[in-house]
Amino acid sequence: MYSPDTTKYLIQIHLETEGVVEKPDVVGAIFGQTEGLLGEDLDLRDLQRTGRVGRIDVQIVSKRGATAGEIFIASSLDRAETAILAASLETIDRVGPCVARVRVECIEDIRVAKRKKIIERAKELLLDAFEEDTIASQDLLDEVRESIRIEKIRLLGEERIPAGPNIEESDAIIIVEGRADVLNLLRYGIKNSVAVEGTNVPAIIVSLCEKKTATVFLDGDRGGELILRELLQIADIDFVAYPPRGKSVEDLSRKEIVKALRNKVPIEYVRDQVDRDIRKVPSDHGIQPTLYPYSPDISEEKIPENAAGEDGSTHVTDMSASGDTIYPEGEFDTTPSQPPIAQPSPEDGGNATLGWHIKAIRGSGLGRFLSPDLSTIHDFAPAEFRDLLPEYGSESAGVLLDMNVDQKILDVAAEKGLEFIAAREFSGIVKRPVSLRMVNMQ
Structure with missing residues (x-):
């Protein structure tokens, strides 16, 4: 339709005729009715021969005895000459034997359209085409240091396993x-x-x-x-x-x-x-x-297991340094409504163990102070722990709480000299007291 190398403007014209015409009729009317109209310098034939005007592109459709369509003419003239040429085309009043009406729709600046395409493409290239972003100084230093560390790796033994320097x-x-x-x-x-x-x-x-x-x-x-x-x-x-x-x-x-x-x-x-x-x-x-x-x-310590007890059942031991506190595994029922169990009598198996107390307290919503020989000192509501600690803490080796224990409760128990604390869960623990063992009742 036009040469993208030389074209500056594109004239778009709308054509209507009161009859059926074909493309050669339209082109002939354009040359015939504009010949000599604008003088020798703007004669359409001469302009097209010298390449200052492109070929005439006619796109028309005939329906119901009438013809309508668009005409495109590419121009490399300046703005004023292009405007004059476009205006002269509106003087066409007949195409072949048919009455015609010609109107210039617009004159498009091809260079503006090219600039828009250039800008859009440049944006795409800026986002996607570059292989990598600018390397920061810190990245360069890290890359060099990484290569030094790789060189420092040693290979040991016959197997040549990697190791630090x-x-x-x-x-x-x-x-x-x-x-x-x-x-x-x-x-x-x-x-x-x-x-x-x-x-x-x-x-x-x-x-x-x-x-x-x-x-x-x-x-x-x-x-x-x-x-x-x-x-x-x-x-x-x-x-x-x-x-x-x-x-x-x-x-x-x-x-x-x-x-x-x-x-x-x-x-x-x-x-x-x-x-x-x-x-x-x-x-x-x-x-x-x-x-x-x-x-x-x-934060909480898990309870590892130990060997079988004298009765042949599996036993679990806490994580204390001594490791001599063991209790039978039993069925760790987590039903919240489970009530506390009374202290076992010698006929039922002898002294109570820490595991037995945990089984009794877990799910009951209670707390229990235990003596050094793991006998019950006092049962209480867990919310009363801080209030009862001054009274029972000195004679207690540890405490069981069917509740979540946080850092504050842990610190209070450690300050009172308790050896262990067992709880339903430990949350928000930042620092573990060295002298206090933590046992998770779950």
């Missing part, structure tokens, strides 16, 4: 799963980690565990659990650290790594759990055995 000089080591975990710890300045690289623990790691304090820091998935079980069988492990639930060591931030290592668990607690199966629970409860009951963001 200080793995042999340090008196403690951190055992992780893979190379990515070692890199992440290096990113935050921890240079004494070593990777297992699979469930087949290399001999060099076993040797290092014999000489150094070893902390296992594995992912909380099935693979990490299997590696931990193997390490406990063949290596001298001292502590186990756990990442936050649902996260891998390689994805942790500096704060999460530091928090997890600070909350590492002595191996004795974990070994007790590995040496026996998790308390057998009916399959419809949906509870799966796991070696990862701990998490840096969990």
